[in-house]
Amino acid sequence: MIRTGKVMLAAVCALAVLTACSEGGRVKQPDEGEGGAGDNSGYTIAMITHETPGDSFWDTVRAGAEQAAKNTGIDLKYSNDPDAGKQAVLIQNAVDSRVDGIATTLVTPDALAGSVKAAADAGIPLVGLNAGIDDYQRLGAQMFFGSDETVAGTAAGERIAAEGAKHPLCVIHQAGSVSLEARCAGVASKLPGTENLQVNGADDAAVVSTLQAKLAQDDSIDYVVGLSAPIALDAIKALDASGSDAKLAAFDLNQATAQAIQDGSLEFAVDQQPYMQGFMAVTSLYLNLKNGNDLGGGEAVLTGPSFVDGDNIDQILPFVQNGTR
Template sequence: MTRRVLAAGVAAILLLGACSSGGREEPETDAATGYTIAFITHETPGDTFWDKVRSGAQQAAADQKVDLKYSNDPDAGRQAVLIQQAVDSKVQGIATTLVTPDALAGSVKAATAAGIPVVGLNAGIDQYKELGALMYFGSDETVAGTSLGERIAAAGAKHPLCVIHQTGSVALEARCAGVKSAVPGTENLQVNGADDAAVTSTLQAKLAQDKTIDYVVTLGAPIALDAIKAGGTAKLVTFDLNQETAQLIKDGKIEFAIDQQPYVQGYLAVTSLYLYLKNGNDIGGGRPVLTGPSFVDKSNIDTILPYTQKNTR
């Protein structure tokens, strides 16, 4: 996993900033280059993580003056349909998450067969090349999970509960597998991340039933907020940030978070397609470009908190 490195010079193209708009499949910038890029994710409505991904993509589209069309669906089959619709509409490039690679393989390969360059982001680091994507921007989730597991193991963790909030997600499964590799007593718990009340009640029941659970590991910031509501004595750590979880880290209610910098993922995915279409550039030199993992805790939260409030971190 250590062979994956952040390509030199990538950081130079990052420009902090954010904008937002609602709706699906709509043009989000004035097209001046003639390039139309479809940006397709498995976003669950209401998950603040995706606001950051989308803000990064929108900023890149504004900076590069391309026409960005954003769409999303948490259902794997419907996400595949969105990709196929982008192919049929003859966009110049497609950026997509690959959280369920088997379900998306047909539509991604249809894009490449049509001569449309595809880049992956956020999920699918081990599958993107097989599917035909040219580049990838995201975190190595196995490394991220292992890093988290090693840190809580050093703090004495014996029986962490790893909460998986989306069935079939290769990224979430990899995170928990990484935690378990460092803490063999890790137990996975499947919840419905689209229903916050159900997540909270499921966690309450599990923590009441098993008092040996010493850490709750949530795999997304909204799920961490559900875990706070569930109560209990187990320590809480999470993947990903939003403004609320960042404040809870500062307040000492969350031990730490692992940040994969979703704004950067969105920005680089769009920018890489623009540069590929314009110049044939390949960012990463055939390797994934890593945007994480990065620890956020009390030692650096004062620096990072203002950026979470701007929706850029």
């Protein structure tokens, strides 16, 4: 497993996941007999992501958030939009409805800055998850749960370089995403021959045809790096259709990519444990609202990255199939 100097998952595994957000939110006095996980807290928390419809990654994030909400008696309001402006509107809507807490991805930080500030001005605790590790403090989010995408990309680049690759193709499926750009930049830091390719991640058929044409046109491409599980599955189709000998790596897991690792059509995936991101974001807000708990001094809580490959897929696959990894 890849380790970094930031606050690691091991430091918070026992659900002592709290946020540096003692200001804001509504202090609710516990009812008689109320306490601990499983109580009916009465809090409402909004989770807002940049999910593209059909991307199974977000099913896992949401499953973690829903389990945390069930454990703590929270009314979870989930919404999503891949358009940065529309995601900002969703955050503002949550602020206007006076939810008790907000968990949001920060993949397009500048576009979301105004609505995040509105939450702070309204005294609503807000945490970031999944995307925006380099910007969450600047925007005013009290905590972040996710992976350092530059570290993840660099680790992937090191592994690909060790296999002798010279010209990876890094496939960016959402324009303007700081997370995806950081992943590719990390790969390129170890492989200067890395080439980025922009595709429309909302259209799988277009992704396959664009990749197929690129691979057929340039036989020097020796590795394809898909930055999501669905894009990696599109890349498998494109590699087969083009006749390319390039190898394939992916970021993130779903059941199909886990099976692809097991059958050898995908070399490895870089996992960030999305279930944990959703679970800990909601749990941290609950603990802050209920107990005023803080943790980490503003440092991000890392849920990854780690490699999933042929050596450990048999141990991890059951959890992927269960929707918790």
